[in-house]
Amino acid sequence: MRIGLTVPFEGLSLDQVPDLLRTAERLGYQEAWSYERNLYDAFTPLAAGAPATEHMRLGASIVPVFTRPAGLVAMSALALAELAPGRFVLGLGASTRAIVTDWMGLPFARPLSRVRETVLTVRALLAGERVGGMRLHRTPPRPVPVYLAALGERMLRLAGEIADGVVFFLAGPGVIPELMSTAGGRLDSVARVVVAVGESRGESMSFARRFIAGYTTVPAYARFLTRQGFGEEVRAVQARWNAGDRAGAAAQVSADMVDELMLVDHHPRLEEWIARYAASGLGCLDLWFMSMAVDPERRRRDIEEAMERVALVAGAVREPAP
Secondary structure (H helix, E strand, C coil): CEEEEECCCCCCCHHHHHHHHHHHHHHCCCEEEECCCCCCCCCHHHHHHHHHCCCCEEEEEEEECCCCCHHHHHHHHHHHHHHCCCCEEEEEECCCHHHHHHHCCCCCCCHHHHHHHHHHHHHHHHCCCCECCECCCCCCCCCCCEEEECCCHHHHHHHHHHCCEEEEECCCCCCHHHHHHHCCCCCEEEEEEEEEECCCHHHHHHHHHHHHHHHCCCHHHHHHHHHHHHHHHHHHHHHHHHCCCHHHHHHCCCHHHHHHHCEECCCCCHHHHHHHHHHCCCCEEEEEEEECCCCHHHHHHHHHHHHHHHHHHHCCCCCCCC
16 A cells, blocks of 8 residues: 645745645655645645655545636646656546535536536547547647546446546444445455544544544445445434534544544554555545644644654555555
């Protein structure tokens, strides 16, 4: 299993990405995967970090297929492929109705068909083909792998049909073999896992419970968490949340649920926790370090120290990148 981390770093400015990725590469992290939310797009953090790294794979995880035409996705992928030849991975996905419609004001319809159409069009454009009236002026120096964000059965099967890899979020090690089997078993895989870094284990646990509770309000994630055996917790959280009791909702997230889905800093059995992911058949464990510190300098120091602690343990399961 390879070890990666998420960029940009939560709560830190984009100009800190190059130095932190240099540190991560020195510590042995093999991959960096971006995200897209109401902060930065998925490509810019990787463009910032590409010149600062030599060997790390850089993955966009994920680019929503509804928020850009396929031609623009291909153009951005070409740019990253030239900045990091042979090291860039394009992650695509449907995202959620909340992001696509509520944030961006765009229709969210037929996500499976839209993902399929986007993947096929982007692949054709990156191969130098003309699609409609468009052809890229030049093609990437090396082929760009395409990964799909997938949790449900239909999207997993589509990934097995047309993608090179699959990306998971809020997936504990227990469910990963099932996900990989549904996708056909041949794909590379990446799982993003939040690492809560706080002053104490108690503070980190409180943050983890609040983080997970928020995702139970998203229907797709509620179903996915229920599939992982946490249906009772999901129902209890939703009941408190819908009643307006946010603190009570977070309290319904069990310690077992936190331990399966997130890494709380200063974990007493860190090596065992990482080994469970390695044993699941996962390709890359993508760690999303989040510090609760208010001061930016303290936040950065917390993240760097946690990166180093995890790297020391993760070295025992590290494997070469594909």
